[in-house]
Amino acid sequence: MTLSEKSWKIILVAIGLIYVLLRFWDLTDSCLWFDEIFSVHAATHSWNDLFGFVAQDLIHPPFFYVLLKLWIAVGGESLFWLRAFPVFFSCLALIPFYRLCRRLKLSYPSIAVALLIFAVNGCLIKYAQEVRMYSVLLCLSLFSMWLFVRYLDLGKSFWILTVVNIFLVHTHYFGWFVVLSEVAAICVLQRIKIGQILIMFGINLAVFAPWAWTVFRVSETNSGLAQNIGWMAKPNLVSIFQFAFDLVEPFYFQASSIDWQSNYLISVPILLVIVALQIIFITNWKSKDETAKRDFILLLIFIKLPCLLAFVASWILPQSIWGTRHLIIVFAPLTILITFFIETIEIKTLKIALVSAIMVFIGIAFVLKIVKPQPKFIWCAWENLAQNLDKNQANKIYVFEDLSAYHFWFALRESDNFKVLTVKNIDGLKEDTAYFLPRGFDGVQSAKIEEITDNKFYIAFQAKDWQEKEPPLRNFAVKGYKINEPKIIEAQGIKAFLVLVEK
Numbered sequence: 001m002t003l004s005e006k007s008w009k010i011i012l013v014a015i016g017l018i019y020v021l022l023r024f025w026d027l028t029d030s031c032l033w034f035d036e037i038f039s040v041h042a043a044t045h046s047w048n049d050l051f052g053f054v055a056q057d058l059i060h061p062p063f064f065y066v067l068l069k070l071w072i073a074v075g076g077e078s079l080f081w082l083r084a085f086p087v088f089f090s091c092l093a094l095i096p097f098y099r100l101c102r103r104l105k106l107s108y109p110s111i112a113v114a115l116l117i118f119a120v121n122g123c124l125i126k127y128a129q130e131v132r133m134y135s136v137l138l139c140l141s142l143f144s145m146w147l148f149v150r151y152l153d154l155g156k157s158f159w160i161l162t163v164v165n166i167f168l169v170h171t172h173y174f175g176w177f178v179v180l181s182e183v184a185a186i187c188v189l190q191r192i193k194i195g196q197i198l199i200m201f202g203i204n205l206a207v208f209a210p211w212a213w214t215v216f217r218v219s220e221t222n223s224g225l226a227q228n229i230g231w232m233a234k235p236n237l238v239s240i241f242q243f244a245f246d247l248v249e250p251f252y253f254q255a256s257s258i259d260w261q262s263n264y265l266i267s268v269p270i271l272l273v274i275v276a277l278q279i280i281f282i283t284n285w286k287s288k289d290e291t292a293k294r295d296f297i298l299l300l301i302f303i304k305l306p307c308l309l310a311f312v313a314s315w316i317l318p319q320s321i322w323g324t325r326h327l328i329i330v331f332a333p334l335t336i337l338i339t340f341f342i343e344t345i346e347i348k349t350l351k352i353a354l355v356s357a358i359m360v361f362i363g364i365a366f367v368l369k370i371v372k373p374q375p376k377f378i379w380c381a382w383e384n385l386a387q388n389l390d391k392n393q394a395n396k397i398y399v400f401e402d403l404s405a406y407h408f409w410f411a412l413r414e415s416d417n418f419k420v421l422t423v424k425n426i427d428g429l430k431e432d433t434a435y436f437l438p439r440g441f442d443g444v445q446s447a448k449i450e451e452i453t454d455n456k457f458y459i460a461f462q463a464k465d466w467q468e469k470e471p472p473l474r475n476f477a478v479k480g481y482k483i484n485e486p487k488i489i490e491a492q493g494i495k496a497f498l499v500l501v502e503k
Helices: 005-024 034-043 047-057 063-075 079-092 094-103 108-120 122-128 134-154 158-169 175-189 191-219 225-229 237-248 264-283 290-316 326-343 348-371 380-386 402-411 473-477
Strands: 396-399 419-423 445-447 456-463 487-491 494-502
Touching (some): 005 108, 005 122, 034 047, 079 094, 079 134, 108 348, 122 326, 134 175, 134 290, 158 191, 175 191, 175 326, 237 326, 264 326, 290 326, 326 348, 380 487
Parallel strands (some): 396 419
């Protein structure tokens, strides 16, 4: 029995509700982590200082921080309210996602399948809950794609598209890949409009130029991008396959380096089904009408060109820029392309079988998500340990890495009772240099261990076990300090220690 249009709309609303609920699921189970702290820190600067502070970070434009500042002004800085910010933009992205599917003339059943795959993607759920710019990037890129296809079909929405793209490139530099994809699509599909699209590109470039000049000037007086993204590896065959798994993985996302990169028993079969769909589509290429061929080429440009540009740039530039979160702009067009393949299959039983296979693996992934306990992250230990500080005992906390220093500072930022200091260059202690205190930030001071003469203070560090004959405990013991019993929090196979040290 064929369902009516009204019934399909009800189904779409139900899937949309699932989409929203999944993004609120476990929303506040984990603390803010390092990059999220930077987001809030930047957004709480005054309007006069915000843009300069963000510019010193070098790697992101300011629009996200402007929006977050306005969001905080409305509802404050509670964990739920902060995390609701990316969720809001992730949910807002449903509007252009649906409109794009309709503009590409997908049927309601195909839109329902596309929306469900989009809803359950583990990577999209993860970045919908992270107080960073990626959900805003996703939302604006979808608005841009929808408006572009509308402009391509009807010649309308040119100026709205131009404005949206201005916001897009000021949200994330990868927004330029969407703009370049639109220029490329015009060159391939409708060259008569190339003059107008170049006007759009030129306007975006002109509006973006002041920010680019600001960042360039700041970069001359600061350490370069290597400090920010030097840890990012250049893409190879393994990282490309991993990205492919991220694109199709339901519910799961690698939360930390000790987790599996993918749930391969789920992601590999789904990826194989998608490859089969593409083979079927290409095999029957000659039988497709011109509209189907155009839409396929258009979606392929939105998917392939950003990936190709990121790949090539990562090998040409001194530092790699390859990353799943940056390429969140290709998730929606890929999802739509998958259902586009399904819709064009003429054999009904084959179509049902392939869709059913995807749904079965989504169901299994959902069960695995339910039974798997929510992970506890070691970086949350610093916020919890900060609550154990007693100002009557000591008011200084010495830490040995920028990551824990920033977390302690953020947890104590409303208090004038404590001072956080970092002690570096201790033999035997390693630090993850991917995390560093923001440039232009003086809330945490540095100290040398030989210069520490306080009678009482706290030290905080992480290690696999409590070892008084290992650094940093040994370093203080040889200076004549008494090491008291520690407060301990364990997570991810590592222990975080807070210790009162005194003479």
